[in-house]
Amino acid sequence: MNKTQVALITTAMATLLNGCVTATVDEMVFNEPTEGIGDASVVILGRRHGSDQDAEPDFIKCVADHISRRDKSIVVMSELDFVNSFYPWFEPRTAPMHPSNLRTLMQHAPVAQRAAELNTEYMIWIEGSTERTDSAGSMSCAISPAGGGCFGFAHWSDEANYEAVIWDFTDLQEVGRVNTNASGQSYMPAFIIPIPIIAPVQGTACDGLGDQLLKYLSRNY
């Protein structure tokens, strides 16, 4: 088997092993910076103030990495570093829910001073989560002295819904809003060896949201 055949088989396998994902992205922007954000930094934060509000930390990191990887001039501050820098004002209990709350927060001199030091131009709040909406099928695995294996078929559906709200940290107002929805079905047939065919639902939502935010923040997109 030559190298071309190996590459073709690998590509075909990778394509086969990815489940299908459908994604939609809506954008609503009020005031887009024409020259990008320059030397300022941006922070992406997850909303986690209610039992149904639990943006996954790894999703927030994924969006932040997507932006900083595609445009290296944009400084994306780590969520934990930012929240620690402003403790206790951005905890789930105390985080501002509206830009007007940010105005009140900035009346505390140490908070205003820290904000100026960090030079944060935009604060992006992400709400939403990825949920398993359906699962069915069964699989059983057995092991014996002669060997082992799994048999069966399982499938499940995931749905990701996220909304990013962009606040201008300098003017203390909301300047944009981006929604993304992605859904997909994953499969796991097993005939001796389980073969997971995973739909990258959360990853697709991350890419969709990241691309839209890049259009807002970067002069190159």
Add this chain to the structure above:
Amino acid sequence: MLLLLNACTTKQVIVEGKFPAPLMNKVPISMGVFYEDAFANHEFFDETKNRQESDWIVKTGQAQVAMWDTLFGGMFEGLEHLPSRPGPGYSGPPLDGVLVPHIEELQYAIPAQTNVKVYEIWLRYRFELLTTEGDTIAVWSMTAYGKTPTAFLQSSVKAVNLAAVMALRDAGAHFVIDFTNHSAVREWLQQSLERSNE
């Protein structure tokens, strides 16, 4: 055999985390703090009711002291640790008041119990604000909550630790925003500030 060996195991979490100092103007008073042994060595034990699950020991005492020391140190102009509960004949440094925190209750929930993919910790505190002579100025209760979603390759012990750290951070945040909301604390604070300005 594996199932039998798994039964009746105990999972132990010694809560560890880093707690940032609060970003605020310090209240210009000298505060004392006394941690009772039950607080400084606080642990929670939950015995499982079925053989498929584990017993849990969650030791929060060390992390409690670390968090509250950092919080009080960043919140008050002066902070003194007292070796014993204040009372008549107090001979330590002059203080405006002494805080004595207590943990009244700790509850936890893990996905094995709730079928929800979240680890949760609830804490209920009781705070006593005393004079150096041991007289009560104010007593109040306060709750704190922390949760963490399940994550791929994250052990249940790590997840419970993270939920406990989130609960402790929430406790600190709740204390900061709630401290002056109690009328008795507000009155005492006003008197202390007037005394220091004289």
